[in-house]
Amino acid sequence: MNLKLLIPLFLLVTLGALSQTKVSGYVYDEFDDPISFVTVIFKGSTEGTITDENGKFYLESDATWDALTVSFIGFETLQIPLEKRVNYNLKFVLKEEVDQLDQVVIVSGKQSKKNNPAIDILRKIWANKRSNGLKQFQQYQYDKYEKVEFDINTIDSALIKSRLFRGMEFVFNEVDTSRVTGKTYLPMFINEAASKVYGDNVIHKEKEVLKGNKNSGFSDNQVIIDFVADLYSDFNVYDNYLKFFDKSFVSPLSRTGINTYNYVLSDSAYVDHKWCFNIIYYPRRKNELTFKGDFWVADTTYAIKEIKMQASKSANINWVKDIYIEQEYEVLNDSLFLVKRDYMMSDFALNKKESSRGVYGKRTTLYDNYQFDVKQDPKFYDTEVYNYDRAIYNRDDAFWEANRLEGLNKDEKGVYKMLDTLKTVKKFKQLYNLGSILASGYVEFNSLPLDYGPIFSTFGFNEVEGLRLRTGGRTYFSRNDLWRLEGFLAYGFKDDKFKYGISGKWLIDKKSRLIISGGNRRDVEQIGASLTTSTDVLGRSLASSAVVGTGANDKLTTINLTSFALEAEPWRNVLFRLGANYRTLESASPTFSLDYNTPDGVASEIKQYETTFSVSCFPRRKMTGFGVERHDANDGYARLFAQISLGDKSVLNSDFDYTKVQFSYVQPWQIGGFGRLTSSIEAGKTFGEVPLGLLSVIPGNQTYFSIYNTFSQLDFYEFVSDTYTSFHLEHNFNGRLFSRVPFLRQFNLREIISIRGVWGDISQENIDLNTTNNPNSILLIAPNNRPYYEYSVGVGNIFKVFRIDFNFRGNYKDPVLNPDARKFGITGSFGFYF
DSSP: OOGGGHHHHHHHHTOOOOOSEEEEEEEEOTTSOBOTTOEEEETTSSOEEEOOTTSEEEEEESSOOOEEEEEOTTBOOEEEEOOSSEEEEEEEEOOBOGGGHHHHHHHHSOOOSSSOHHHHHHHHHHHHOOSOGGGGSSEEEEEEEEEEEEEEEOOOHHHHTSGGGTTOGGGGGGOEEOTTTOOEEEEEEEEEEEEEEEEETTTTEEEEEEEEEEEESOSSOHHHHHHHHHHTOOOOTTSSEEEETTEEEEOTTOTTGGGTEEEEEEEEEEETTEEEEEEEEEESSSSSSOEEEEEEEETTTOOEEEEEEEEOTTSSOSSEEEEEEEEEEEEEETTEEEEEEEEEEEEEESSOOTTOOEEEEEEEEEEEEEEESOOOOHHHHHOOOOSOOGGGGGOOHHHHHHHOSSOOOHHHHHHHHHHHHHTTOHHHHHHHHHHHHHHHSOEEETTTTEEEOOGGGSEEEETTTEEEEEEEEEEOSOTTOSEEEEEEEEEETTTTEEEEEEEEEEEEETTTTEEEEEEEEEEEEOTTSSSSOOOOSSOOOGGGGOSSBSSOOOOOEEEEEEEEEEEEEEETTEEEEEEEEEEEEEESSTTOOOOEEETTEEEOEEEEEEEEEEEEEOTTOOEEOSSSSOEESOOOOOEEEEEEEEEOTTTTTOSOOEEEEEEEEEEEEEOGGGOEEEEEEEEEEEESOOOGGGSEEOOBOOBSBOOTTSBTTOOTTSSEESEEEEEEEEEEOTTTTGGGSHHHHTTTOEEEEEEEEEEEEOOHHHHHHHOOSOTTOOOOOOOOSSOEEEEEEEEEEETTTEEEEEEEEOSOOOTTTOTTOOOEEEEEEEOOOO
């Protein structure tokens, strides 16, 4: 994660239906120790819950009930009368059954895997599990209704009387109580979407057609919707691992579940006229990505009828205190089961303390009106929507009455009216604008179609410019602008020079996403910070402004870059780009030389025109927006890139003819419960003789920041090549190893390992071209004898935001040949990650 996390955190600081029966309390044993995973249900119903690690529970029902049943294997069952409709903070004490003391020992610790009826049922679930019921048909279609809501929770008198809400006290008229946690909450945002989903299992395609969208709270809600959609992705409980918040949780129905969970057969009853077994499950170990809860499974088909999952509070996940999931299935016959209702709620908070205030993020999805084997033209699935349809976002009440598959409750109805009023309050507008600045990095001017920023790049520093100040802005009418202009102006106090950049782009054709772009930049930059030469007229590498590093940050280049490009996306996620670039390069520092030999003597400035043609492919990438700039709606997809660059001396009096080809492939891999692996390979070759400024510099890293696809133990320009192949592997175990070490378990640390290497070569002709008498010239060396490699071990999630890496140089560290080689180094990085 990333800046998306700022959205719920922003809701945290900015800004009911009256149930018939509510009960909360704690369950203890005779020694006053809390009992986890006790079943608490309304007597005579299947509505219930289980206690958490602290023996706490909360239970709510729309119906009126007069008694509770509290039970756990090995303990006497309690029948508790409920004299009132609302009963909070009850305390129950369970006594051990004398004739089942052996079972008590088993239940209080790990459950036996042998002669356990719950595990016998689990094995039958595996043997009888089917693919999703929709896979049974060639084609399918159904109605889908999705409701997303964000609420501030733990509303108390201190919050109501705080300065934050002074002048906005009326919002607390909408406070209600969560049926899952029993906490008070205040709705702050709601979005409804009605869609029609079509699928074809023969051609393996699916399409969702949005029929209507309605929201309150924020006029530009797509960022929030993307955030929720990415985090709350669809899942199948029968899979071995379930992905939430970019983490892989072990499913309670996983084939590896026996080694991860304890299972207890708790009850059996009729559920929707089908005899079902109730199985309780809970984790065997703390700190792992697991759930606790229960499920009902049909006795003949062994298909899941209902399942509840709540993430263990000790799970190694940041910024999320609670995750609660419910799924209800409609079982039609022995081989067909369909999800009828899917509910997920997350409690975003800065810490996991019970009293901490946070934000509920809720998603409810309902499915109905299934139809099968209704064939659509294959072209139907490839037809895309290219224009923003305002009518979809302005449906009348009659539409929503007809398309809501679940009616709004009282607080959901009230939030529309409350937010309409709140948006007229001056203080709320100020808080909203502050959150918008933190999330986007830009300051909006309501009276002008212009944003100032990005504010995070205002200050910089390097040894050439000294202190650097930067100001910039962009045009902005809406998220779907067909054109955009951006620019910046910077000043270095040490070199006493102004720098600037300006760029523009225009979406000419929406269907093919034909875009024309261009710009000019005059700046000081650390080139060679990436193997792929940048044509971004506004961007700058982090190395260009390294305040503190392992050595002098003086190998900087003055660059004057003019770029023009034409790009198109004729097929989804396949992008073609044709560019024309002209750049001049010269050293920005007296201690660094870009000199090269010419027939007329030594030259220190490079003037070069270059034509580039590239193809980029992003399988499974999802984008939102209809303008010249779109936004990623997901992550975790592969990135393939291929480019050919042609330098031409005959254009604009350039200095060199050459051809450069490059290829790169970046792929993230989710390795089940063992974490996430990110792999990248890159290769390139330059044909022709070129100076240092146009060669492929192996990207060293003299900063103290951990930067992916750079080499932490290499100095800038330590290796230079015209032919190279590199790789980088980085695996984050997400705390799987540390969770098994008792004294480390409580810190929720995450272990990271990485190995990276590169082989390169440089021709004698390029060495001779760049060998001059200037004492500040770089000695051109390539790792051609053997590949250079380095590796690192790291610890992440330190104080939830910090990562530290210990980097080791693998070779090329002979004290005679490489006296300045850095054999060991420490780098770090900050970030918000789940």
